[in-house]
Amino acid sequence: MIILDQVSKTYRVRGQQNVVLDRISAVFPSGMSIALLGANGAGKSTLLNILAGGLRPSTGQVRITGRVSYPIGFSGAFHPDLSGAQNARFVARLYGADTQDLIAFVDDFSELGAHLHLPVSTYSAGMKARLSFAIAMGIPFDTYLMDEVTAVGDGAFRKKSIAVFEARRASAGAIVVSHSTPMIRQICTCGAVLDQGRLSFHNDIETALNHHEAVLARGVAA
Template sequence: MIQLSNLSKTFFLNGKSKVVAKNINAVFPSGVSIGLLGRNGAGKSTMLQMISGTQRPTSGSISSTGSISYPVGFAGSFHPELTGSQNARFVARIYGVDTEKLTEFVKDFAELGVHFDLPFRTYSSGMRSRLAFGVSMGIKFDTYLVDEVTSVGDAAFQTKSSALFQERMKTSGAIVVSHSLPMIRKLCSAGAVLEKGRLFYYDGIEDAIKHYNHVIQGRTPPWIVEY
């Protein structure tokens, strides 16, 4: 379970403010795969970062039971001068998992070849995503945070990544951000919509998608009080 309590997040830039979260109170239940929907710029990635602990809220708190991944596919935590192998070992030590097992898993899954033993700064964006996804999926978490899982690698690697993710979902939950509604329907049973600092949770993914479709058409859903 992940609980958001009076959660607020505001960015300030050049005298202007951008509200991502405004006193949000919500609960993401354990063992459920939840699609987090919202228009571009709504703050979905920021929400994942706050839940993972890599971004601090302006006010309020986030509490949880069980372990939570950093956003799957997020490569910002890797050290540029360390090799892929060294970065995998470093993450293994942070999370207290078997170093050799994680390194071997990532080496096999990410398919980086000789680049696995080269500095991370030399990687292309696709190679960075492969490494990040492999490291994330190589560790068993109670809840995975996933930001655009479909964007990882080429078509064959995307299929491989999706299959591994679905295998993990047999024993874990997830919060998934994706602009692909077919992928959201495939991966998620529940949904949430982030709009103008408010979060709306739905037990059924189709209800969340219905709300989201109103949002992208510039309309407020009839069952929601004006934003």
């Protein structure tokens, strides 16, 4: 379970205060696959990074039960001068996973081939996303944070990614950011809409998607 208690995040941009998250209080239940919806720039990635512990909220608290993944698809945490395999070893040690087992899984799943042993600085964005997804799927988290990662790659890789994610969902929850409505319907049962810094939680995914569409329509009309 993840509990947000009056969580805010603000940045100063050119001397002005930009409020990205505004006193959010919400509960993300354990074991559920939750869509995190919002327009571009609404703060979805910021919220994921706060949940992962990579960012501190400006105010408020985040209380977490269980182990939460890093934002899968976000490759900024990888050391560019280390190879994919070396980065996998580092993550394995960080989360107490078996290094050899994780590297074997990543090698098989990511389809990076010889690139797995080359510096991450030589990777394309898609290769980094494959590495990030493979490492995360190889570690048993209680909640997976997914940021558009299953949109990367060809149809066969996307199908394989969804299959392994579905297997992990049997014993874990997820918070999923995706612009693909069909994918959201396929893997999520409820949703939360981030709009103008506030978060609205919906127990029904269709209600969440309808709210999200209304937000997008309002933006177009404006």
